[in-house]
Amino acid sequence: MKTFKVIGLMSGTSLDGLDLTYCHFTRTLDRWAYRITKTQSISYSKSMKDKLKNSIYLSADELLMFNNTYGQWLGEQVKSFIKTNALEVDFIASHGHTTHHQPENGLTYQIGSGQHLANACKHKVVCDFRTNDVALGGQGAPLVPIGDRLLFGEYDFCLNLGGISNISFEKDGQRIAYDIGLANMILNYITQKIDLNYDKGGQLAKSGTVNQKMLDALNALDYYKLPFPKSTGFEWFEDKVVPIVDATDESIENLLHTSIHHLCEQIALQVKSNTTKHKSNLLVTGGGALNDFLIATLKTKLGEAVDVIVPSQELIENKEALVFALMGILRIEREINVLCSVTGAKRDSSSGVVYLPN
Structure with a gap:
């Protein structure tokens, strides 16, 4: 061995x-x-x-x-x-x-x-x-799902909350994964307006309220209507999301609160539409897993049918680097490390x- x-x-x-x-x-x-x-x-x-x-x-x-x-x-x-x-x-x-x-x-x-x-x-x-x-x-993204399959296969869904939110799961014997949309990118953009790198634990967001007009505008973004495979990045955020945030005359707390409700609604929609079990579990990693208000909101949106599992801080912060290490091994061993069922490429x-x- x-x-x-x-x-x-x-x-x-x-x-x-x-x-x-x-x-x-x-x-x-x-x-x-x-x-x-x-x-x-x-x-x-x-x-x-x-x-x-x-x-x-x-x-x-x-x-x-x-x-x-x-x-x-x-x-x-x-x-x-x-x-x-x-x-x-x-x-x-x-x-x-x-x-x-x-x-x-x-x-x-x-x-x-x-x-x-x-x-x-x-x-x-x-x-x-x-x-x-x-x-x-292919989309060239997401890539982490090979690690989700090989290292974390006991979970029905793997959710990563980095700058972008992405999800991974098995469906009809194939690994499916795609970028859902927003996560920390929008939250950090908002906090930087007051020279704050991030909202620790989601405390500012928790004290806010929803701006319905902003929430509706975010939920109406065309990207969410696209079928998978799909991926997104900073270009989309800057072109489509920033104008909505900047056009909303609200407190930082309300902007954050609304953004978290938006991203949790989009995540819940994807989980619920792809679950076939009476009870599912969802592993959450990435920096967003440390945002207590975000996790609490996500649990509310998902309801009792989905167990939201937040692992150790070590795994939360290092899962992506861990999986790229595994991808490196698979490349050295000349084994498949990118799945066409995820990216839409011609082949693995x-x-x-x-x-x-x-």
Whole structure:
């Protein structure tokens, strides 16, 4: 029984920082087991956060240069993480940071140059997990469902609440997953109006009330009417969601309260329309799982037919990095790590590009 020792890197659309997750994986027959051994979360400085947020507006030359410098920075963080914790590492699996996601135009781009990363930390790197799927006609997202199937198959639904909300479940023997829509991206956008990074525990949101006009406008967004497979990102948020928020003359508390009701209504709609059991369970991870008011609202919207399970904070914060570590192993082993039933691509694939240090 072989043990794989991998560091998974994740930077999401919520821009809260870089997650480094050192994991041990073993496989017995077709069953995978994992252990999260060491973790670190590195918050972005204001300048780095602004650069990442605004990278979509960079010229081609500027974006490519930032891709290299960000990859170098990632490698330096990995090198320090390994040294500080005296880790034995087989390779690094890096998601990178998504700057552009337009699968309808055959485009997805995650910065964080794999070669610069590998050179800086002196370890093999697997990254760029999305491009091949998009080249095969897929959405290139969500990718975490392969991990949901292999590591968390005991749950009927797996919900991730990052910048975007996405869901994963089995249906007719196939894994289905897609981006539902909004999560922390809208909440953090609102709190930043008062120079607050996020609403801890949802305390501000809890004290607000619903603005029905704003709620109706959010619920009427065309994206929610699209069939899956589907995925979305910052471009959609900026183009369709920000104008609704900015046009609503309300207190921060009411904007947050309304947004949480909106995203919970959309999540509940998807869960209820895809459950076939009298009693289902839903695993919730990602930063939104730490928002107590959001979770309480979601439980109310779902009712007693669905058990909402919030795991340990370690898993909440590191599940995505954990799964990208697993995806890296599957790529190295030349096994399927991206499911066409999820992305809509022509076929399943073993995606990711391998870089060796120089």
